[in-house]
Amino acid sequence: MTAVLDGAPVATRDAGRRSSWAAALALALFEARRLLLTLPVLLAFALYVGWIVWRTPDFQDGYPALQDADRAGQTTLLLVGMAVLVCVNQAVLRAKRRDTERHFAVLVLPRSWRTAAHALSLVPVVLLTAVCALAQFGWSALRSGAVGSGSPGELLVGPLTVLLFGALGVLLARLVASPIAAPLITVLLVLMLFVAGGFPAGDGERGLRWLAPVVTEASSQTLPAALLDRPAAWHALYLAGFALTLALLAVLAGGGRGWMLTAATAGAAALAVTGGVLQCAPVGADTKAARERASVSPEKDQTCVRHGSSTYCAFPEWTARTESWADVVHDVQSSAGGTARTQPLVVRQRIDARHGLTGDAALEPSMTPHQVTVGTAWGGNRVPEFSAAVAAVLVAGDEKAAGSLCDGRMVTVMWLALNRLPDPMTSLRDVRLDDSVSGSAIVLSPTNPMSMTAGQTDVVRELLGRPAGEIAPRVTAHWAELTTPKVTTARVAKLLGVAAPKAADRCE
Amino acid sequence: MRVSRQARAIRQLLLPAARALPWRAPAAGAGLGLLILAVARIVDSDPAPWLAAVLLRCAILADAVGLAFLMDDPARHTTATVPTRRALRTAVRLALITPVTALWWTAALLLVPSQARPPAGALTLEAAAACVLALAAGAAAVRLTDALAPGPSVAAAFLFTAVVAPLLLPDRWALFVAPGDARWEAAHQRWAGVLVGAVLLWGMCLPEPVRRRPGALRVRSPSGTSDPSRTW
Known part of the structure; x- marks a missing residue:
């Protein structure tokens, strides 16, 4: 079919x-x-x-x-x-x-x-x-x-x-x-x-x-x-x-x-x-040049903002954060006495980007008078560290001098830095490298660290335990002597009305 | 009388069990472990002690992942009713694999240059704990599910635990410490605890369950062997 x-x-x-x-x-x-x-x-x-x-x-x-x-x-x-x-x-x-x-x-x-x-x-x-x-x-x-x-x-x-x-x-x-x-x-x-x-990033x-x-x-x-x-x-x-x-x-x-x-x-x-x-x-070469410029001469990339009498220079991405820095500077200066109270400061953000992200590099302290360095991180321990740097520059004049403070002025610096922070004792612990509140220790700051002797630590701890209203007038009254180079810790303790440490100042 | 009967059963089982044993997976795991150590030795003949420990631990992990397949038995439902108990049959499997694994571990230790080798006793404890844990996990899968070959799921679970444990264990329970660490001694006491726990778990999972409850644990394995096997 x-x-x-x-x-x-x-x-x-x-x-x-x-x-x-x-x-x-x-x-x-x-x-x-x-x-x-x-x-x-x-x-x-x-x-x-x-x-x-x-x-x-x-x-x-x-x-x-x-x-x-x-x-x-x-x-x-x-x-x-x-x-x-x-x-x-x-x-x-x-x-x-x-x-x-x-x-x-x-x-x-x-x-x-x-x-x-x-x-x-x-x-x-x-x-x-x-x-x-x-x-x-x-x-x-x-x-x-x-x-x-x-x-x-x-x-x-x-x-x-x-x-x-x-x-x-x-x-x-x-x-x-x-x-x-x-x-x-x-x-x-x-x-x-x-x-x-586990391996480091290597050279490149x-x-x-x-x-x-x-x-x-x-x-x-x-x-x-x-x-x-x-x-x-x-x-x-x-x-x-x-x-x-x-x-x-x-x-x-x-x-x-x-x-x-x-x-x-x-x-x-x-x-x-x-x-x-x-x-x-x-x-690329242009990135390397930009990193070099940002590390060596950051002022070429930065914008500066004024808050109060001080100037805050930051990389463009961080300008919004200058207000937080200004709050800390205001707190530290309002506890100080003499000319330090109104001294115009320059807060400059600095980085060392020359090696990119292959390693952390320490920042060199600035030798410019009344200039404070701030890093790119904020919050947590960075706040007392910055606060300590501001106080140290107010007392010692510049960051380089602040790094070698080895006398009673360190007590003034630490009290200025910490007394207005929300929790001074915790901040004291945070800002010290070994997280202690007794004995000698390294104090961190955005650039070179400072050092506290055991005696200075005792005095600072004692001061922070007292109400701020009691200590602040004494600091203002004796400001000139408190910030004189070579003033002993014992003398500072006496001026501020707390027990003097037994040991003499000796920095390690 | 009973013992001699069991001994005879073991003697008779030895050869068929050796032939039926899923050799391929443990061999692949052990082979990869040796390969890792051999390649590392060729690339870097003087590794740092921490690196040697990491390499040895990875070799242990590879071997243990292979051992997770050892309890696979496609005939398990057929042999569930034979007079020779499953515990005995498993013991025969263990007797077959243990000397091979011991030999493998000796070779693995010898592949690490002596100056970088972490304490052999402590690492052997870790290896034993990891291997017994893998076997115990395999036994538990056989005991608690109906799967014929739970190996892939067991291996996945074991691997997952091994990757997550170093990340999640808090400091005071740390197991994976580098040689020379202050916690080395305490960590190995914990490893001994893991070994004991694994042996106990394994012992508990050896017997055949008397009856399968209708609601027996049904784990959805990565392979989807969640339901009673459809091939029988």
Whole structure:
């Protein structure tokens, strides 16, 4: 029998492709939900969110610089990345473990499409990570003491690291069909993390260390955003290209063929190589010049603001903070006597950016009379340290002289610095290097430290225990003698009406 | 009488158990551990003591992750009713793996240059604690779930604990201290505690449960083996 077709057969090729897409998307959604609900991923996210809630309020003592806040959560996200790596790997291997590979083979989705669906199932986890990273950054940015500006590149690094680890998990499952592979790769990643974190940054800021997913810095000092010069955007491009390459390689390893796939893989690899090469390029000459200028002659970059009789010069990002500095200066000066009460000061923000973030450098004390140095950090211990520097400059004249104070004037300095602070005894403990309130100790300041003898400490502790209204008139009355060079601690104690220490002044 | 019967059972079990043992995962873990130490030795023949300790701990972690697969037994539901108890069968597995692991650990220690090697006794205690903990976790997964091969989930859980513990443990419970640290001695007393706890947990998880409650603990593992296996 011969059948006659009424019309030409309809080509089903397009419909098949469309249904493949739809099925892959459905599988991706299903796998994404499962991935988000696996125990390690849930726990890792719980830890990450807990860490954000615990650490962000106190980040940089509540006065965050946003150029540091944007990369604060990157290291913690490695944990999420590792959990995603192991879980997505086991999800890809599930079909083999349950022996359902043969059933899938007769369905609409070929193996390569299923691999692609597993790679796509990473997207919601990555988006969730991005939301968490943004929330952490936003929390810092909304604080009243926040300064500076964040970089989108740095914010992308965390989510892209999770994507990279996840893509590695998918690829690994397609290359080695054994459930032991992913945990062992994770052990290697942990080792890399520990060993890379333990080594100092080395001589260079750039170079091969940028090939690691998350690049940490040895220094904790805050620099103006323009001087950081971390190649964050190139690094994000490198991570995105790398993750995409691994995901497409996984599809290829899953049996995917076709010139478009090959071309896309080549394109992704090209992106990764471009980002990888550019991020490793040495620090540019203009950045080096800008760092040199900001370290040696900061006045060329700074704007100055007047509050009261004093001038406050800060890098543009920090001008909003000059008011906090002015409050401290006002407090110290209103406790002083003589000309120090009205002496116009210059408070200048100084940094040493010549080595970038490869190490912390101590600032040289300024020799300019009546100039006080302030750093880029604020809040916490930085307040009494700055307060001590202001008092020392009022008493000794300049920072260089303040560093070698070794007589009774140190008592005046410490009382001036601390008596108006909210909790003087805690501040005394904070400002001393060994966190003690007795015995001799080093007193920290933004530049060179000062030193207190055991006797001076006893007198200061005694003075801070008395009501300020009792001591302040005596300080004003005897100001000239209290600030005379070579005045003994015993004499100062007598003038201020407290017991004199037994030991003579001797600085170590 | 009973003892001799058990001894005969062990003798008869030894060869089949050796053949059925999931050797591949422990071998991969141990191999990676040795590889880490060997590569580190080639790259840096005189590492700092802290670095040597980190490398040895990573090697221990790799080996322990491999051992987490040791309790996998695809035939567990078939063998649940045989007269030879599971405790005995597990003991045979342990007897097979222990000499190999001891040999591996000796090789691992010898791969670290002697001048940088942390105190061998203390590190051996850490290795023993980690390995027994991995075995105990595997045994607990077999005891508490119906899964035939809980290895991947156990390995993931063990790894997660190992990565998170150094970050979360407060200072007074510190376990991962560097050699020469003042807390070294106290930390190793804690390690001994971990070892004892792991041995106890393992002992408790050895027997086959008398009956499976319908609501037996169903942990959603990363692999999704949350429901009773559908392959039997």
